[in-house]
Amino acid sequence: MGKKRNVCIKEIKRFCHKGLKKKICVVTGSRADYGLLRLFMLEWKKQKNIGLQIIAAGSHFSEKFGSTYRQILRDGFAIDAKVNMELKKDSLAGLGKAMCAGMDGYSRALAKLCPDLLVLLGDRHEILGAAIAATLAGIPIAHLHGGELTEGAYDDAFRHAITKMSHLHFTSAKLYRRRVIQMGEHPSHVFNVGALGADNVLGQAYMSRKKLSEILRFQFQKRNLLVTYHPTTLEGGKAEIQIKALLMALARFPDFGILFTMPGADKENSIIWTNIQTFVRQNHRSKAFLALGSRLYLSVMKEVDAVVGNSSSGLLEAPVLNKPVVNIGSRQQGRMRASTVIDCGNETSSIQMAIQRALSRRFQSSCRRTKNPHGKGGVAKKIVKILQNTLQHEILIKRFYDLPR
Numbered sequence: 001m002g003k004k005r006n007v008c009i010k011e012i013k014r015f016c017h018k019g020l021k022k023k024i025c026v027v028t029g030s031r032a033d034y035g036l037l038r039l040f041m042l043e044w045k046k047q048k049n050i051g052l053q054i055i056a057a058g059s060h061f062s063e064k065f066g067s068t069y070r071q072i073l074r075d076g077f078a079i080d081a082k083v084n085m086e087l088k089k090d091s092l093a094g095l096g097k098a099m100c101a102g103m104d105g106y107s108r109a110l111a112k113l114c115p116d117l118l119v120l121l122g123d124r125h126e127i128l129g130a131a132i133a134a135t136l137a138g139i140p141i142a143h144l145h146g147g148e149l150t151e152g153a154y155d156d157a158f159r160h161a162i163t164k165m166s167h168l169h170f171t172s173a174k175l176y177r178r179r180v181i182q183m184g185e186h187p188s189h190v191f192n193v194g195a196l197g198a199d200n201v202l203g204q205a206y207m208s209r210k211k212l213s214e215i216l217r218f219q220f221q222k223r224n225l226l227v228t229y230h231p232t233t234l235e236g237g238k239a240e241i242q243i244k245a246l247l248m249a250l251a252r253f254p255d256f257g258i259l260f261t262m263p264g265a266d267k268e269n270s271i272i273w274t275n276i277q278t279f280v281r282q283n284h285r286s287k288a289f290l291a292l293g294s295r296l297y298l299s300v301m302k303e304v305d306a307v308v309g310n311s312s313s314g315l316l317e318a319p320v321l322n323k324p325v326v327n328i329g330s331r332q333q334g335r336m337r338a339s340t341v342i343d344c345g346n347e348t349s350s351i352q353m354a355i356q357r358a359l360s361r362r363f364q365s366s367c368r369r370t371k372n373p374h375g376k377g378g379v380a381k382k383i384v385k386i387l388q389n390t391l392q393h394e395i396l397i398k399r400f401y402d403l404p405r
Contacts, residue, residue, distance in 0.1 A: 027057065034068065036144075132165070142167070224258070
């Protein structure tokens with residue numbers, strides 16, 4: 001069986017690469033990773049000698065999550081393959097079924113596209129399926145944002161699994177580079193380039209508050225908050241308790257404008273979304289959005305007084321804007337933090353106190369002097385340059401790198 005599979009892989013590569021230039025394939029499974037990958041993809045499109053392919057999957061094609069594949073098309077990209085993961089239920093069984101459907105779809109897409117390299121970002125279950133399919137097909141993987149920790153979510157295990165299936169690694173900090181090497185990856189294939197989120201923030205064409213109000217049909221108040229809260233997946237069964245505690249804390253700021261974005265496609269996401277919608281109906285100064293897209297989201301972030309929730313954007317992008325962040329619970333536990341981030345528990349009183357501190361003049365003033373631990377931008381160009389060089393070499397077969405004694 002194994003010999004037959006190897007023959008198939010060789011035949012696929014022989015037909016796919018005959019007379020064609022090299023191709024990299026980028027996989028995006030949600031609005032979150034696309035927002036980070038977008039500038040890299042635009043930079044890669046400028047390269048004349050290496051083609052770009054795009055596989056869109058996961059929540060991109062779900063109306064529930066805003067049908068965000070449209071943003072990919074609006075940005076001028078062609079979607080070369082669509083992988084439907086059937087994200088109909090947010091239960092454990094539903095996500096398991098979605099992952100199986102994803103692996104099948106990725107396998108079919110890779111057999112059709114035959115890329116020389118697959119580019120993956122992060123730690124989501126949508127991306128894990130693509131890594132497994134590429135490993136079975138004998139396609140090398142370049143992985144972005146490895147070595148990080150998110151101890152409150154099963155994404156943490158997925159990220160490390162993707163690292164071990166990958167051949168090139170682009171980390172956002174020196175500490176994360178050391179962790180990837182510690183996992184047995186050769187130092188010559190692990191590059192500390194910084195976080196793509198910094199590129200997004202620094203290269204963004206921001207909208208004015210007036211323009212945002214018109215587009216979003218939202219009246220900004222004297223003080224405003226941006227809230228993105230995801231399920232803490234390793235604390236199953238607590239989503240309703242935790243979101244209600246957050247909403248009770250927000251209710252204690254009745255004069256604030258509050259903008260919510262929808263949680264990701266994790267188990268129990270619908271519990272969080274339903275509670276948010278109920279809150280919005282009862283609080284006319286608040287509004288909820290399925291998906292804002294990178295430009296709108298960052299423009300809103302720039303205008304608000306603080307970012308609240310447990311999204312990675314609070315740790316990767318908000319510090320570049322010197323924006324105070326209230327990080328709730330354990331989902332992002334283990335990630336490096338700028339001094340703009342205030343960690344708090346899931347209890348209403350803890351969240352309320354953290355928001356009050358974030359809004360204080362003293363803390364707001366200190367945020368203007370913060371140093372971002374994830375780099376200063378220019379990340380997309382660094383990755384493109386490294387990939388151009390490494391694609392000239394055979395990287396599929398790798399050896400485990402043992403740390404020096």
